[in-house]
Amino acid sequence: MKRCARKHALAVIGMLLAVAVGGPSAFAQDQGEPPRETINIGLSTEVVAITPDFSGADLTIFGSLENPDPQILRQGRYDIIVVLEGPLRPVVVRRKDRIFGLWINVDSETFSSVPVSYSVAMTRAPQDITDAKSYKQLSLGIDNIHLRPAGENADPSKTEEFGLALRSLKQRSGLYNERVGSLTFIGSNLFRASLALPANVPVGTHRARAFLFRNGSFIDEASDQLMIVKSGTEASIYRAANTYGFFYGVFAVILAVITGWIGRIVFKRD
Amino acid sequence: MSRVGVVAIRRGIRVSIYLPIAELSVNMIILLAMGGAVGFLSGMFGVGGGFLITPLLIFYNIPPAVAVATGANQVIASSFSGALAHFKRGTVDIKLGMVLLAGGVAGSSVGVYVFALLRALGQLDLIVSLLYVVFLGTIGALMMWESIGALRKAGKGGSTTLKKPGQHNWVHRLPLKVRFRASKLFVSVIPVLGLGAFIGFLASIMGVGGGFIMVPAMIYLLKVPTNVVIGTSLFQIVFVAAFTTIVHASTNQTVDVVLAFLLMLGGVAGAQYGAKVGQRLRGEQLRALLAGLVLIVAIRLAVDLFVRPADVYSLAPGVL
Incomplete structure (x- = not known):
């Protein structure tokens, strides 16, 4: 409630600034109700073609923050996380154990839909943006990607074990990566996210999602699609x-x- | 870890090529050299070289499934080249080759099915390595034993020719006998079909032509005269390897034609020089060298099975 009151007091300033930055939407808002912040992202291209000698690159995603509260903006209390999620595929994780001295695959777990790649760009370190509970609810971040075992009645401890192994293997191969501080504001309400596309980025439809946080709470989400194709x-x-x-x-x-x-x-x- | 290395090489010399099926970038020079070295050895020893190519590819981080299927493809080129030469000299028993081939096609079909099954179970890499260790280890040891004996004899001034196989064994008591004129052979088709099937099975699981098993089996088991053995073996290997390649390509999609082509290029060139060197070396020296090589590959593969892997966990595309 306290936060709400402060917002009212600052609404006028917000509207004045909107002339310079936000566009006409701020004026359309009712005077009593402060405009709600929304996030937009735009990809300059819908299809990215990568050549056979592709050795990894940075993908830049631009976005805008509509109706920002200038005070909060000035304090740097808006945080954005952008995720580029690769196509979903079933994956089997296997574990080798020693049997008669030989290292043999003995146990495995199949997960039904795992993003092949997962690149994250964020304004600051994840623990400074919001709490673990929110990440979990949003299934946001490498540690929170929802991994559903393919079998009917899976053993939770086994799912946990193989899920951890999957995340760690994917991170080591570069397919899952997180970049702290690679999302920066340019001007007052535009931002630029720089995501790492690994050399082995999978082809297919990738989904870009942007999450907006204000003072540690999630307020809006936007998404767009991107096709990655191999050429040559x-x-x-x-x-x-x-x-x-x-x-x-x-x-x-x-x-x-x-x-x-x-x-x-x-x-x-x- | 190795990925970083590959990237560094790529930026440095720009010789990398992307393998579409293996899905990784490799150094072209290394592959050409690998093909060349194996081609050289195969020319020198008169073997197809598939049994060396596949393990080498696995050592070079090519997924075993791709290494095996691509190995089968590569074997065609070197075997075809060799078979042509034998046709010219008339040292091919086409009828015997055809019967072996009929068995080979059946064995290869079963092999490709088993291959897909093992792959789904996650045990393909293990079985491929184990088969290599067992076959290469056994054959390497036998050859080494035989050639060392021959070398000793040669030192004492004795005869160095291979022991002439005895005239009859259990194989010759089987029914359904057929006459193979070029081989001056009157033998049951059962062991011929069986041998063909066995080699075909190994060809599809190990990515080899199978000459290293076919040749001794034909000499010692079927008593085929030595002069037609290699030509006939090469003749049937061309067809079994071709069949295996097509079946692997249609069921497992694991034939990497770019990888195979690089290996072939190096291979056909290397084989010519190898053959020249081979003519200057003595038979038992050659056999001892080949045996040593075969044993080294077997030991290296065996060590990998016993050493703790860098990561006990691995990922593979799942099937729902």
């Missing part, structure tokens, strides 16, 4: 192998026969 010969080969397996195999055989034959002509003149 290698990508065509991959598609051919997966769509026309048989003809691809025949091609591979013909290539081998021709190579063997030419090799003989070139090298052996007997």
Whole structure:
């Protein structure tokens, strides 16, 4: 309630500033009700084509904060987290154990829909933005990605164990990454998030989501989609192998026969 | 860890190439050299080289499933090259090759099915390594034993030719006998089909042509004359490997044609030089060298099975 009262007092200033930054929406608001902050993100392109020699890059996502409370903005109490989530796929996590001296896969857990990649950009360290409970509720952050075991009655401790292993393996491969401070405000209500796209970024539909927090509480969310496609010969080969397996195999055989034959002509003149 | 290394190499020399199926960037020079080295050895020893390529690819971080299927593809090129030479010399028993091939196709079909099953169970890598350790270890040890004996004999001035196999064994008492003219052989089709099936099975699971098992089996088990053994073996390997490649490509999508092509290029070039060097070395020296090589690969693979992996956990695409 206290926070509410302060907002009323500052509403006028907010509206005045809105002329310069926010656009006309602030004027449309009722005088008594302070305009609610909303977040928008825009991707400059809907399709990102990566070449075969892609070795990782930064993806910049721009966004705007509508109707910000200038006082809170000045105090830096608005926080934004942007997530780029890769396509969802089933994943099996296996654990090796020693049996008669040999390291053998003995146990496994299948998770039904795991984002292949998960890149996060945030304004500051996660513990300074909001509390663990909010992250959990929003399924936000690498540690809070919801991992659902594929089986009907899964053992919770096993799900926990393999879920942890999955997050750690994904982080080590760079597919899951978090960047603190890589989301910055440019001007008063525009922001720029710089996300890491790893070299092995998966193709498919990625979902970008932005979460807005004010004074540690979640207030708005926006999302957009991005297609990542691979371009070049290698990508065509991959598609051919997966769509026309048989003809691809025949091609591979013909290539081998021709190579063997030419090799003989070139090298052996007997 | 290795990923960082690969990135550094890429920026440095710009020789990296992206393998579409293995889904990783590799150094082109290393692969060409690998193909060349194995081609050199295969030319020198008259073997296909599949049994060396697949483990080398696994050591180079290529997923075993891709290494095996691509190995089968690579084997076609070197075997075809060799088979052509034998055709010219007329040292191929086509009829015998056809019967072996019929068995091989059946064995390979079963093998590809087992391969997919093991992959789904997460045990493919283990079984592939175990098969390599067992086969390479056994054959390497036998060859080493035999060639050391031959070398000793040669030192004493004795005969160095391989012991002439005896005329009859249990194989020759089986029914359904067929005459193979080129091999001057009158033998039951059962062991021929069986041998073909066994090699075909191994070809699809291990990504080998199987020459290293086929050749001794033909000599000692079927008593095929040595002059037609290699040509006939190569002839049927071309077809079994081709069949295996196509089946792997259609069921498992694990044939990496870019990887295979790089290995073939290095391989066909290396094989020519290897053959020249091979002609200058003596038979028992060659066999001892090959045995040593085979044993080293087997030991290296065995060690990997016993050493604690960097991470006991691993991820694989799930099937729902």
